[in-house]
Amino acid sequence: MSFRDLSLSPAVLAALPSQYHAPTPIQQQAIPAMLRGQDVLALAQTGSGKTLAFGLGLLQQLALSSEDAISLAKLTAVVIVPTRELAAQINDVLAPLSKALNIAQAMVCGGIGLNEQVAMLEQAPPRLLIATPGRLLDLITQRLISVNQVKHLVLDEADRLLEMGFWPDLQRIVQAMPAQQQRLLFSATLAGELAEKVSLLMPNAQRIEVGEQNQLVDAIEQRCYLVNKGSKAQALIALLKETFPQQPALVFINARDSADALAKKLNKAGIVARALHGEKDHAEREQALLAFKKGEVRVLVATDLLARGIDISALPVVINLDLPPSAPVYVHRVGRTARAGMNGVAISLVCHGEMPALAAIRELTGAKLALEHLEGFAVTDKPASGERKRPVRDKKANRRRMNNRRSNK
Incomplete structure (x- = not known):
């Protein structure tokens, strides 16, 4: 199948970069459904081309409505993502296509001055906006942007957006938009407990699944090494x-x-490394990510800020120094490698205390993830017995004894 078979217009096909030869399975199924105007819940493995799956469908519909002079001046499509790094990546992927189709596109997110973004929006009002929830809600609440003409809403990394941290903001954003609009949810994973929220947002959505949920592409070689907790950095x-x-x-x-401390250890060992986490300001995060992509930094030590949707081309190795406490996060982390048809290796350094996390990952993914021995790193730590070394202290009883002693003096 080619992109021409997806009912995309000649203008959209002409705007496609030359490296996109054929649509991926998720693109083959999601784009036609979008063009029919359906709500879509799309679940596919990381690295499967979800950005273009919703991006091409959106741009096609916006291009077809470009003949309406009124719509040209209105914000009609919004893509909401959980992090500014993912917002920037989607913005970069879609910007050349939007430009070729003469569709104004913009990005708003936290970490960048609000006044700066407002000035940008006033100077070039977008038809397509890529945003993080907090900043978008700020703009709506302060009436600095209008979303009452939005016809297409995309939630990318939808499982994260439906979690409690983002859900209240997301509800308020949706309430500010028209009740009748096309809604599209894309994610690699979606826990069963989020089903009620999905049904509230889009009760009649067409569900599209490519591959089994929570599964990783075959091109990822997964290895797990059992090591002492205190030996992880050296390993x-x-x-x-x-x-x-x-x-x-x-x-x-x-x-x-720990990310900052580990980066220092790596640099001391002669391995050029940078740390990337939520306490870094916007400029630091952009610089670290860019330096890594350009090869100026060999190792990027990151918290789960980067586990969601970031596409780093030709990344051969992902290493979990710590297993994530949530099993679906493992899928997102490991999915940073072996993207776009390439091969990759995912390594996890596991200590005895992480056995429950490893068991949850095995159950979720169906992968065996056998623990191997890492040469030169003998395991001397003992498995946790589940018994406390000391009895639990009764703090109230201790205070009573102390008071009795004072009263007897």
Whole structure:
């Protein structure tokens, strides 16, 4: 099948970059449904081409409505994503297509001055807006932007947006938009407990699934090594120097403070590394990500900020220094490698205390994830027995004893 078989207009086909030869399975199914005006819930593996799946469908519909002079001056399509890094990536992918089709496009997100973004929106009112929830809600609440003409709403990385942290903001944004609009949800994973929220947003959506949910592409080789908790940093350095010499790697870690400390250790060991997490300001995050993409930094140590949707081309290695506490996050992390038909390796360094997390990942993905021995790193830690070394202290009883002693003095 070719893109020509998807009922895309000659203008959209002409705007497609030359590297896109044939539509991926999710594009083959989602684009026709979008062009029919249906609401769509699309679930597909990471790296399967979801951005173009909704991007081409949106741009086609916006291009067809461009003959209406009134619509040209109105915001008619909004894409909402959980992080500014993902917003920037989608903006970069769609911008050349939008420009070729003469469709005004803009991005708004936190971490950038509000006044700066308002000035940008006033100077060039967009028809297609890519936004993070918090900043979009700010603009709507302060009446700095109008969403009452929005006809197409996309939620990318929908499972994250439907979680409690984003859900209240998302509800308020949707309430400010017209009740009648096309709604599109795209994600690699979607937990069963989110089904009620999906049905509230789009009760009649066409569900499209490509591959099994929570499964990773076959091109990813997954390995798990059992190591002592205190040996993880040194084991990582050994892997980077001996197993993957000179190859760029994305290393995931759970705590922000630990990300900075690990980056320092790697640099001290002669491995050029940068840390990337939510406490970094917008400029720092952009610089770190750009330096990694350009090869100026060999290792990027990141929290789960980058687990969602970031597309780093030709990334050969992803390493979990810590297993994520949520099993679906593992799918998003590991999916940063082996994208666009390439191969990749995903390594997890596991200590005894992470066995429950590993069991949850095995159950979710169906992968065996056998624990291997890492040469030079003998495991001396003992599995947790589940018993406390000391009895739980009764703090109230302790205070009563102390008070009795004072009263007897």
